Amino acid sequence: MAGHRSLWLQEALAGAEDQPPLRGDVRADVCIVGGGFTGLWTAYELCRADPRLEVVVLEREVAGFGASGRNGGWVVGALSGAREQWAERGGRAGALALERAIQETVDEIGRAVERERIECGFVKGGSLVVAQTEPELERVRAHVEADRAWGLEERDSVLLDAAQLGERVRVQGARGASFTPHCARVQPARLVRGLAEAAERAGAVVYEQTPVLAVEPHLARTPFGDVRARWVVRATEGYSVGLPGLRRAVAPINSSMIVTEPLGADAWAELGWQQAETMLDGRHLYAYLQRTPDDRIAIGGRGIPYRFGSKTDREGPPAERTVWELRARLRDLFGAAADVPLAGAWHGVLGVTRNWLPAVGVDRKTGLAWAAGYAGEGVAASNLAGRTLRDLLLGERTPLTELPWVSPPARPWEPEPFRYLGIRAVHGLYAAADASERRTGRRSRLEQLANLVSGRG
Numbered sequence: 001m002a003g004h005r006s007l008w009l010q011e012a013l014a015g016a017e018d019q020p021p022l023r024g025d026v027r028a029d030v031c032i033v034g035g036g037f038t039g040l041w042t043a044y045e046l047c048r049a050d051p052r053l054e055v056v057v058l059e060r061e062v063a064g065f066g067a068s069g070r071n072g073g074w075v076v077g078a079l080s081g082a083r084e085q086w087a088e089r090g091g092r093a094g095a096l097a098l099e100r101a102i103q104e105t106v107d108e109i110g111r112a113v114e115r116e117r118i119e120c121g122f123v124k125g126g127s128l129v130v131a132q133t134e135p136e137l138e139r140v141r142a143h144v145e146a147d148r149a150w151g152l153e154e155r156d157s158v159l160l161d162a163a164q165l166g167e168r169v170r171v172q173g174a175r176g177a178s179f180t181p182h183c184a185r186v187q188p189a190r191l192v193r194g195l196a197e198a199a200e201r202a203g204a205v206v207y208e209q210t211p212v213l214a215v216e217p218h219l220a221r222t223p224f225g226d227v228r229a230r231w232v233v234r235a236t237e238g239y240s241v242g243l244p245g246l247r248r249a250v251a252p253i254n255s256s257m258i259v260t261e262p263l264g265a266d267a268w269a270e271l272g273w274q275q276a277e278t279m280l281d282g283r284h285l286y287a288y289l290q291r292t293p294d295d296r297i298a299i300g301g302r303g304i305p306y307r308f309g310s311k312t313d314r315e316g317p318p319a320e321r322t323v324w325e326l327r328a329r330l331r332d333l334f335g336a337a338a339d340v341p342l343a344g345a346w347h348g349v350l351g352v353t354r355n356w357l358p359a360v361g362v363d364r365k366t367g368l369a370w371a372a373g374y375a376g377e378g379v380a381a382s383n384l385a386g387r388t389l390r391d392l393l394l395g396e397r398t399p400l401t402e403l404p405w406v407s408p409p410a411r412p413w414e415p416e417p418f419r420y421l422g423i424r425a426v427h428g429l430y431a432a433a434d435a436s437e438r439r440t441g442r443r444s445r446l447e448q449l450a451n452l453v454s455g456r457g
């Protein structure tokens with residue numbers, strides 16, 4: 001099955017040959033299912049820690065085909081889930097240790113990129129959340145205040161007024177923004193392909209075009225042969241629902257992206273945006289943006305959020321309506337300056353657990369290991385997960401293995417049609433709250449209702 005590839009993956013693959021599939025049965029120390037960031041960071045870290053280990057990665061398409069080769073390219077030093085939820089698990093100290101660990105991961109990835117000479121446009125320019133309405137500004141302010149209440153400092157987040165924001169990026173009708181330095185921008189497909197090569201140089205073997213049909217204790221079954229291993233790591237994120245027994249483990253939520261042709265010098269002079277900050281607008285159903293290493297604007301958002309029965313076969317381009325909506329967002333943020341033709345559009349699935357918390361763990365009895373549920377914040381988190389899995393599989397107790405996200409997988413989602421109805425209802429409520437805020441300039445009650453239904457409020 002040759003699935004639809006993002007423009008970024010096509011760019012990164014130019015001239016590369018697919019790795020051959022598995023041929024016959026194999027034995028290994030560690031078998032990793034899925035060749036995205038999670039699988040490849042885990043393989044890379046294990047091989048670097050112990051070069052004698054035999055590590056095999058099984059990828060159904062090509063390495064980077066999934067979310068890792070089609071995301072917004074935010075290496076974001078944040079994790080899905082509220083601090084209060086993490087504190088229920090690990091106390092306040094545990095929640096903060098996890099937060100610091102994910103923030104430090106941004107630099108950790110920067111070091112790996114340099115060490116392995118991966119040309120992926122890594123620039124740590126921080127990240128902005130831009131408010132264009134009063135309710136959006138209220139939320140942005142509340143986030144920065146919550147950071148302070150948790151003991152985070154000005155070096156972690158600050159509030160910018162409209163003029164201060166304008167010195168960075170000029171957004172139409174902006175009232176202010178928050179800024180955090182804990183984020184880098186990358187071309188993600190180049191990062192994941194470079195990582196695949198680095199993992200192979202370190203000693204891992206990556207088999208592409210090799211679908212895993214079932215994951216069992218110490219065993220991964222494929223049509224071409226079985227891999228028996230002491231450890232089998234599930235690194236299939238939103239696609240996990242296709243494996244036996246995992247249909248309700250995560251919800252594969254869709255996110256869609258468009259990327260423009262490169263903007264000219266005049267447009268950039270008008271927009272500013274010289275420091276590669278990533279940017280979020282202030283809506284509930286937010287759009288995420290980056291200025292790409294080759295001077296385009298990439299913008300992504302939810303599109304059609306979820307398909308009945310957790311379908312993940314999104315092989316074509318996104319719906320025309322979604323492309324139109326993303327273009328409209330771009331115009332709303334930057335006006336005519338960003339009105340240039342589009343170069344590409346694609347979509348993909350991210351994995352969301354029932355409680356919105358990602359989990360990393362191992363089961364010593366069955367030899368199964370997992371890392372999943374990053375929602376929209378998996379680029380840095382998958383590196384932290386890879387290093388954590390390394391320590392867990394090597395049987396070492398380290399500060400990473402004590403973090404509160406080391407846990408059994410989250411409880412499963414509801415069966416259909418409840419899963420579909422619940423997810424679509426929450427999406428609809430947030431969309432209605434956004435529309436109401438834009439119309440009235442006031443915060444909408446639908447926001448609280450959406451938070452309540454989604455279990456976040």
Ligand SMILES: Cc1cc2nc3c(=O)[nH]c(=O)nc-3n(C[C@H](O)[C@H](O)[C@H](O)COP(=O)(O)OP(=O)(O)OC[C@H]3O[C@@H](n4cnc5c(N)ncnc54)[C@H](O)[C@@H]3O)c2cc1C
Binds near residue numbers: 063065073376
């Ligand atoms: C459009 C979009 C934008 C996003 N933007 C951001 C962002 O800017 N920043 C951020 O932090 N996060 C973002 N995310 C989320 C982030 O991309 C993911 O959390 C992260 O890439 C997950 O990596 P992974 O390796 O766990 O999963 P994936 O990259 O999805 O990899 C899973 C791999 O497993 C393979 N696979 C699946 N089933 C099988 C099987 N049966 N046998 C063998 N192989 C199999 C798939 O082909 C795939 O390559 C975004 C996601 C999407 C879709």
